[in-house]
Amino acid sequence: MRRYGKNPDEDDVRVRPNRKGNRPRTNIRPKHEDAAEGFVLTVDRGRLTVLVEDRTIHAMKARELGRKGVVVGDRVAVVGDLSGAKDTLARIVRVEERTSVLRRTADDDDPFERVVVANADQLAIVTALADPEPRPRLIDRCLVAAYDAGLEPLLVLTKSDLAPAATLLESYGTLGVRYVVTSREELADGAAADRVRERLTGRTTAFVGHSGVGKTTLVNALVAEDRRRATGHVNAVTGRGRHTTTSALALPLPGGDGWLIDTPGVRSFGLHHVDPARVVQAFPDLVPGTEGCPRACSHDEPECALDQWVADGHADPARLYSLRRLLATRERREGD
Numbered sequence: 001m002r003r004y005g006k007n008p009d010e011d012d013v014r015v016r017p018n019r020k021g022n023r024p025r026t027n028i029r030p031k032h033e034d035a036a037e038g039f040v041l042t043v044d045r046g047r048l049t050v051l052v053e054d055r056t057i058h059a060m061k062a063r064e065l066g067r068k069g070v071v072v073g074d075r076v077a078v079v080g081d082l083s084g085a086k087d088t089l090a091r092i093v094r095v096e097e098r099t100s101v102l103r104r105t106a107d108d109d110d111p112f113e114r115v116v117v118a119n120a121d122q123l124a125i126v127t128a129l130a131d132p133e134p135r136p137r138l139i140d141r142c143l144v145a146a147y148d149a150g151l152e153p154l155l156v157l158t159k160s161d162l163a164p165a166a167t168l169l170e171s172y173g174t175l176g177v178r179y180v181v182t183s184r185e186e187l188a189d190g191a192a193a194d195r196v197r198e199r200l201t202g203r204t205t206a207f208v209g210h211s212g213v214g215k216t217t218l219v220n221a222l223v224a225e226d227r228r229r230a231t232g233h234v235n236a237v238t239g240r241g242r243h244t245t246t247s248a249l250a251l252p253l254p255g256g257d258g259w260l261i262d263t264p265g266v267r268s269f270g271l272h273h274v275d276p277a278r279v280v281q282a283f284p285d286l287v288p289g290t291e292g293c294p295r296a297c298s299h300d301e302p303e304c305a306l307d308q309w310v311a312d313g314h315a316d317p318a319r320l321y322s323l324r325r326l327l328a329t330r331e332r333r334e335g336d
Helices: 136-149 166-170 184-189 191-200 215-222 276-280 287-292 306-311 317-328
Strands: 036-044 047-052 055-061 075-080 090-095 101-105 113-118 122-128 152-158 178-181 204-208 249-252 259-262
Touching (some): 036 055, 047 090, 113 204, 122 191, 136 317, 152 166, 178 191, 184 191, 191 215, 215 259, 276 287, 287 306
Parallel strands (some): 055 090, 122 204
Antiparallel strands (some): 036 047, 036 075, 036 249, 101 113, 249 259
16 A cells, blocks of 8 residues: 655655546536527427528537437537538527426326427418318317417418308307418418418417418418428328428528428317416406315316306306316317
């Protein structure tokens, strides 16, 4: 054993390099104050495409982020090679605070939440009026998810040349949801895109819809030609088509005044994560009436104070019916 004198100094100590445990552990993380600001355009199997200033780069999530997810629409801090050159890869070291999060679960009994889009302020729910037939229950579920996330919903009804829109719109009249009705002819000549684009200007809008409703066709009409996505064939008998959009993608509107986020076609929209209290916030005329509700009120039970609030003339009964219809979608599967 080596013996040191009474006053050993650093010359008396021998430490083998590269031996596990030599490096002192610390919880201090680098602040990356020189990191560039980026906007996540798409995520594909762990690789992310990020807009940094006026160029797109490829990046991966830094280990220090741990399990924190990064999704389309996120504002992030990026370090490393930001040139965007071929075979270069930067690192995302920080995800900035999100202003909104659109979530869904695979099914109502699935506790695992999937973040669809971050930082959107509008949700465009695209549905066909025919071929395939409308699915009001899915529309209701998307509305609930929008209200829960604090997004303003927009109904985009396609193929009005095949069926009228009045019947479907009537059931959403009391909700005050904004809408745009389009036909295939208007989509072909650009008139439909112009009307929809008016609703998107200056906003970040996520597009959702099940396969075959013409969502990708509409998206392609709204963006520049070099940004367009592949479209698929819809079966004339079943009205079904394959999901041509397999990953979410953020696309700039021409002129740079707004973003459109196209999401994969959905067959279901699970609402396991939804808190009824957040949905009620989308009904400002009913919110004050909830003050007398019991704790954790479902707003559809005998003790719910909203019944008396409406009976006293503070809100339209149709509004309460609409709220309860939407909240009921959390308890019923779409096919029920």
